Amino acid sequence: MSSAAAKPNPSTLLPLELIDKCIGSRIHAILRTNKEVVGTLLGFDDYVNMVLEDVKEYETTSEGRRVTKLERILLNGSNIVMLVPGGEGPEGTVAATS
Amino acid sequence: MAAPARTNPSDFLKELSGRPVVVKLNSGVDYRGLLSCLDGYMNIALEQTEEYVNGQLKKKYGDAFIRGNNVLYISGSKTKK
Amino acid sequence: MAATAALEAAGDHQLAEITVEEPLDLVRLCIDEKIYVKMRNDRELTGVLYAYDQHLNMILGGVVEVITVTEIDPETYEEIYKETKREIPMLFVRGDGVILISPPTRGS
Numbered sequence: 001m002s003s004a005a006a007k008p009n010p011s012t013l014l015p016l017e018l019i020d021k022c023i024g025s026r027i028h029a030i031l032r033t034n035k036e037v038v039g040t041l042l043g044f045d046d047y048v049n050m051v052l053e054d055v056k057e058y059e060t061t062s063e064g065r066r067v068t069k070l071e072r073i074l075l076n077g078s079n080i081v082m083l084v085p086g087g088e089g090p091e092g093t094v095a096a097t098s
Numbered sequence: 099m100a101a102p103a104r105t106n107p108s109d110f111l112k113e114l115s116g117r118p119v120v121v122k123l124n125s126g127v128d129y130r131g132l133l134s135c136l137d138g139y140m141n142i143a144l145e146q147t148e149e150y151v152n153g154q155l156k157k158k159y160g161d162a163f164i165r166g167n168n169v170l171y172i173s174g175s176k177t178k179k
Numbered sequence: 180m181a182a183t184a185a186l187e188a189a190g191d192h193q194l195a196e197i198t199v200e201e202p203l204d205l206v207r208l209c210i211d212e213k214i215y216v217k218m219r220n221d222r223e224l225t226g227v228l229y230a231y232d233q234h235l236n237m238i239l240g241g242v243v244e245v246i247t248v249t250e251i252d253p254e255t256y257e258e259i260y261k262e263t264k265r266e267i268p269m270l271f272v273r274g275d276g277v278i279l280i281s282p283p284t285r286g287s
Contacts, residue, residue, distance in 0.1 A: 023104055033124055035170070043106035049140075051110040055173075059126070070120075073173040074110050076140055076166075079124065123278065134199050141202040147281075159215075159281040163205045165235055168278050 019044060019083060027052070028087025031079045034060045038089035039073070048077035058090050065090070111136055111172075118175040119144075123168045127151055130175060131162065140166030206231055209282045214239075216272065217279040221247040226270065235274030242267040 019027075019041075027041045029050070039052030055070040114133050121129040121142055128151075131144035147162040148155055199205050209228045216224040216237070226242035246263045 031170075037171075043104040043109065045107045049107045051105045051107055057171075070171075070173045072110070073171040074107050074114075075171045076169050078167070079170060125278075129279075134205070135201055137201045137203070143199055143202040143205045159279075161205055161282050163202055163280040165274070165277045165279070167275070 016044075016048070018085065019048070022083075022085045026086055026088060028084035028089050029075065029080050030082040030084070032081055033079070035079075036060075036090055037073075037075060038087065039070075042072075044077075048080055048083075050075045050077065050080075056089060060090070114172065114174055120173045120175045121164060122170045122173070123164070124170050125168070128153075129162065129164060131159075133172075134161075136172075137166070140169045140172075142166065142169065142172070203233070205282065206235070206280055209280070213283050215281045216277060217281075218272075218276045219278060220276070221249075222276075223247075224270070224272070226267075232274070235272075235277045235280070237272040237274070237277075239270045239272060240268065242270045244270075 022041050023043060025041065026038065027050075029037045029052075031037065036058040037052065037055060038058075039055035042051040042053055044050040051072065051074055053072050055073050057068040057070060059066045059068070115135065117133060118130065119133045121131075121144070123129070127149060129144060129147055129149055131147035134143040134145050136142050142164040144162045144164065145160070147159040149157040149159070199208070206228075210230075212228060213225060214228050216226075216239070218224060223245045224239060224242055226239035229238040229240055231237045244265050244267060248261045248263070250259045250261060251257070252259055
């Protein structure tokens with residue numbers, strides 16, 4: 001009984017602590033309105049507004065996918081749906097499943 | 099292992115203040131101009147603002163206030179005015 | 180947070196001039212001026228700004244509202260823009276529909 005209490009529950013890692021561990025590495029953000037952004041995470045705040053570097057922005061429309069490259073951005077956290085640590089974006093995802 | 103250098107949103111915004119920026123809205127419209135200031139809601143004041151729709155210059159404004167809820171991202175712009 | 184910072188700054192330095200410390204100051208400078216407002220749903224307004232609050236709810240007077248509707252020609256698939264204009268003497272605008280506010284270009 002006492003040994004169970006000594007082991008820390010792995011789920012005590014808070015979601016934002018996981019994102020904190022991603023600082024300095026690539027991250028893939030899936031946004032509302034068919035947009036995805038991939039970049040190196042430089043920092044973030046309590047709203048998960050994120051500063052990203054060497055960014056690729058993917059816009060998926062009925063006509064296909066448009067990619068925009070950007071140096072450094074502040075991404076508004078209110079549009080983020082999911083974050084994939086280490087993700088290389090829609091291109092990487094397709095490669096992994098095929 | 100040393101922790102990587104952090105640039106949090108507030109640090110980034112200090113760097114951008116007074117400089118040319120691109121503000122992209124959720125609608126896909128881009129605004130290019132000089133960043134005058136910005137608040138906690140991401141409301142933005144721009145000077146010498148240009149509005150681009152589908153990459154085409156549509157309109158110019160002297161000053162412009164952009165309501166923060168429409169903002170997708172703010173990016174530093176390399177093209178000096 | 181930004182507002183309190185601006186207030187502190189004003190207290191410390193005794194700002195002599197009206198300056199743009201935060202974005203809403205730009206709107207404050209437009210009181211009793213004719214402004215342009217870009218709204219969601221392809222609506223544009225021009226009118227005199229009488230009042231506003233922190234949500235960007237606004238009272239505008241002598242308003243001209245322009246609504247742009249895009250239709251696609253069923254034969255040529257070309258986009259056709261149709262503008263509808265109307266005049267409203269006094270108008271309350273709810274802030275959540277606002278995208279952009281621009282003051283009149285000074286000196287013109």
